[in-house]
Amino acid sequence: MGSLQDAIKKLQIKPGDRIKLKERDAHDKCGFDDQVRTEAETAIMAQEIDQLQDRLYAEGTRSLLIVLQGMDTAGKDGTIRGVFNTAGPVGVSVTAFKQPTENELAHDFLWRAHAACPRRGTVGIFNRSHYEDVLIAKVKSLAPKEAIEKRYDQVNDFERMLMENGTTILKFMLHISKKEQAERLQERLDNPKKHWKFNPGDLDDRKLWNEFEDAYETMLHRCSTKWAPWHVIPGDHKWVRNAAIASIVRATLEDMNPRYPAVSWKPSDFKIV
Template sequence: MGDDLTFDTTALALPPGPVDLTALPTDGTPGFTGDKAAGEAALASIGQELADLQERLWAGREHDASRRVLLILQGMDTSGKGGVIRKSLGLVDPQGLKIKAFKAPTPEELEHDFLWRIRQALPDAGYIGVFDRSHYEDVLIHRVRGYSSPEEIERRYDQIVDFEQELVADGVTVVKCMLHVGADEQKKRLLKRLDNPEKHWKFNPGDVDERALWPQYQRAYEIALERTHHPDAGWFVIPADHKWYRNLAVAALLHDTLARMDLRWPVADFDVAAERARLEALVIE
């Protein structure tokens, strides 16, 4: 990357201590000094390196049967979870992605512990798994809507940390992003969906009902972030009012995550010279 295209992803890490989302701007561009045009150039540049790193991860999947990445995307409606998948994850080989969107649980899923369906959707070795919503819904909407008792929700924070530590011990690099969108920006985006018939399919009347609980959701996020920010899998808070910045920030985070994994190309387990000779000698009629 050129100097002017660098992104300092450490600026995205959740600060330690009590979480106050109102103190974290939704329209900032922390870690990046350029404007939208520079951001789009940086995304293209980072995207190429990211695709290269992802190919290394993929190449190693049969040699190191554990290393994989799990990107968890959380955020209010319209915060851009789908946009990040299209624009940031769209930069890598789709073959190496395992994307799972979690909706309201099915009757079968409800018969099990809340982590059951999560475990079933984990990426295999060599993959980047992407969760569009996740087990965090079980402490977010469940808290706001009272779908589970306070005692149960208390237990879940600890279960989530245990679960994520288990994943990390099992070779999964966990990256947790909260896409932090402002209430005004959400309103603009919901209105846009209503104004454009080609976007009606993205709108659900339930979105307005959820929006009515905005302060409760922000509080639930603050508690969830605070209780589940642990050294094995810390939270990143991504200001999400600017779509170009949001896409760039997540791509940069993934890039840095993969770069730190020190991914090497697998070493040949065959005799290269002998194979070349065999190939050269072969005559096809």
């Protein structure tokens, strides 16, 4: 178990670290060697996350924000299904950040993210996030360079404010290889049931693979903080991805140790008739 814990620990980016994604093995199994056993253990962890989330909801004083970022086909939807699908809908919210609306563009870039943050007692999941504004906005020059440069510190200050007001933050970059992405895109073309998932624009982004990697590396360097750390999760094996994220989320909730609130009455004082 020690080797597994060490492997999971290595996924976290320490504040100020500079990494090269090409040097990170997207095919790494992180100590999860047996797929069948790992998938069974992940299902158990998902149930434990649900139980911990129930305690968090009952406690009603803190929240957990989970940020999922990654290249196209990296598995953000699959992670949500595999790790959080067991959790009850009352205490878990999922926000998918798509192209900003006209109203969202009329506000500061963090406005829509702040509005979607989880309320006390709940777990919030961002499928993409405010980090789009230092990723796609940077690669495709959707904002002036000077504005994007300021956003790293603004994001860090925003997340610190959330932390100081009771929100624990976990950020996961789902790291897949270019080869794996090609296979997943091809599967969407080959399988009629997945045609709806295919977006021709994904091929345009694929041509900018190196530029996106550079943007991700800058993001990880500038925005992995002690109050909101980034984790780079090997994503070529979907079952490894889910197990690694489930392990970190469960451990974080256990450390938060939410408690059911005490009541001022005794159950024995009442009788149901």
